[in-house]
Amino acid sequence: MPGLLLDTLNGKPADRTPLWLMRQAGRYLPEYRALRAEKGGFLAMAYDSEAACEITLQPIDRFGFDGAILFSDILIVPHALGQHLEFMAGEGPKLSPPLVDAVLADLTPDPTRYDPIYETVRLCRKRLPDGVTMLGFAGSPWTVATYMVAGEGSRDQHAARAMAYADPGKLDAILDRIVSETITYLSGQIAAGAEAVQLFDSWAGSLAPDEFERLVIAPNAAITTALRERHPETPIIGFPKGAGEKLPAYARETRVDAVGVDETLDPEWAARELPAGMPVQGNLDPLLLLAGSDRLEQRVRTILEAFAGRPHVFNLGHGIDRRTPIAHVERLISTVRAFEG
Numbered sequence: 067m068p069g070l071l072l073d074t075l076n077g078k079p080a081d082r083t084p085l086w087l088m089r090q091a092g093r094y095l096p097e098y099r100a101l102r103a104e105k106g107g108f109l110a111m112a113y114d115s116e117a118a119c120e121i122t123l124q125p126i127d128r129f130g131f132d133g134a135i136l137f138s139d140i141l142i143v144p145h146a147l148g149q150h151l152e153f154m155a156g157e158g159p160k161l162s163p164p165l166v167d168a169v170l171a172d173l174t175p176d177p178t179r180y181d182p183i184y185e186t187v188r189l190c191r192k193r194l195p196d197g198v199t200m201l202g203f204a205g206s207p208w209t210v211a212t213y214m215v216a217g218e219g220s221r222d223q224h225a226a227r228a229m230a231y232a233d234p235g236k237l238d239a240i241l242d243r244i245v246s247e248t249i250t251y252l253s254g255q256i257a258a259g260a261e262a263v264q265l266f267d268s269w270a271g272s273l274a275p276d277e278f279e280r281l282v283i284a285p286n287a288a289i290t291t292a293l294r295e296r297h298p299e300t301p302i303i304g305f306p307k308g309a310g311e312k313l314p315a316y317a318r319e320t321r322v323d324a325v326g327v328d329e330t331l332d333p334e335w336a337a338r339e340l341p342a343g344m345p346v347q348g349n350l351d352p353l354l355l356l357a358g359s360d361r362l363e364q365r366v367r368t369i370l371e372a373f374a375g376r377p378h379v380f381n382l383g384h385g386i387d388r389r390t391p392i393a394h395v396e397r398l399i400s401t402v403r404a405f406e407g
Contacts (some may be wrong), residue, residue, distance in 0.1 A: 069197035069343070071132040074303035074377045075262050075324050075345050085402050086133035086201070087395070089385030093392035094392070097124050108153045112138050115185040119138045120188045126198055128392075129399055133199045133262075133379075136188060136255070138183055140205025140266055142249050144214045146180055148173025157218075164217030164319045166225045170240055171389055180251055184258040191259030192310060202260030204252050206306070207244040207285035214240060230277060236271035237281075245285050249366040251291045264303040265289065269382070270316075271308015278312050279319075286320040294321075303347060307384060315340045329354075329383025345377035350398070356387045358394045366401045 068076075071084040092098055098121055102111065111117045121137040137290045141159050145151040147170070149161040191200050204210075208226075214238070252263050270282045290302050303325030306316050317325045317340050326347035327336045340346060350369060354362055356376040370380065380402050387393075 068197045069132060071191075071199040071379060072261050072301070074379055075199075075303065077323075077345055077377050080377070083380050083402055083405065084132035085380045085399060086131045086135060087382050087386050088123075088135070089132060090129075090135060092386065093151070093388035094386055094390045094395075095124055097128070097129070098390075108139070109151065112142070113179075113182045115182045115189055118182075118186040119189040121358045122186065123193060126194065129395060131198070133200045133201050134194055135264075136183070136187060136190070136203060136260070138186070140210055140212060140268075142179060142183060143204060143210055143244060143251060145176060145333045146177055146251075147214075147243065147247060148275045149214060153194070159213065159218065159277060161213055161217045164225070164379060165236075165240060166217070166229065170243055178251075180254055183251075184254050187255050187258035187260050199261050200259055202252060202255035202263040203266060204248045204255075204263070205291075206265045206270070206282065206304075207241045207248065208273070208281045208299050209234065209267050209269045210248075211237065211240050211281075212242050212269050214244075223269050227272065227277075230281060232372070241281065241285050245288050248289055249296075252289070253296050256293075256300050260300070262303065263293070263302040264305055265322070267304075267306040267309075269308070270306035271310065275312060278309070279315075282306055282309075283319050285315055286316070286322070290321050301345075301403060314341070316345055317341055324377075324379070326381065327383070331371050337372050337376060340376075343376060345379065346373055346380040347381045349383045352382045352384055352387050352390070354392045355382065355394055355398060358391065360398065363401045364392065366398060367405060368407045370402065 069078055074080050076371050079270045105111050105117050118137045122134050125131055141151055144161055150162055153159050212223040212226040214227055301323040304322035305321050307328045309316055324345035324347055327346055329349050329351035333349055354365055374376050
């Protein structure tokens, strides 16, 4: 049966605001830390379908969120495209060879890397309580490309941004391949049981306006168009973190079904400027959730009031901080669910 979250993403009116949190399955949960100590590293768990499904369901079992987000990583796509992927303790993910010095065509793709991810979706869909929406996801092409080009994350995405100016043809070829691969990957997640999908563009805010149009909007529009042709009933959430005043153009031109709003944007501005009737998601600062205090409840109510005139999914402006106390999450949930707009 369709749940509250899925109905909201489809633009249907609801008697309360659905709630899930980005990175809700992760290190802030003691049960996650215990399983990781038993199973080993992050990547091993992402490819272990039983473990990944258990992790996906942990926050549902504890908090009763309205959506379950697949436990995986945006770098599964470059791994399947042939880059070596490892997660280094204290350093984050590393991809090799970095495409700043290598050629994409020289890599050996391994599409079987998607199979355990699809199996995780199938297992979770079978085990989720009625009414909880299963969410799949992928990284948006620009963000994935920044990692593939540099071989790692960076503060300003220097290597990929420089390539966009100095060798646009090479970057365009990388983006085109990521677009094609992401369509296949998300389509596979939907076929396995994902009821909605989200495109994460964590580094969208690092680009100049004309580059944003070329490197963020155009690739996401291509993915949305293709997925809508294959899966017209599946809502697509676009989340271009840092888009700022470019967010309304992103919402209109990509034709996503719902748009994520990060914590840097005034929710009243977003409610006014985004396309009428479009579902929105967001936008509590994860650091306010970490800090707690009375300001948490005040801000939650401000966000709920700002978006009361349109379909709204309550979420964070980005992923939950691993140091966040469980009690703060419980306080957030009770505030959202007690709200009467």
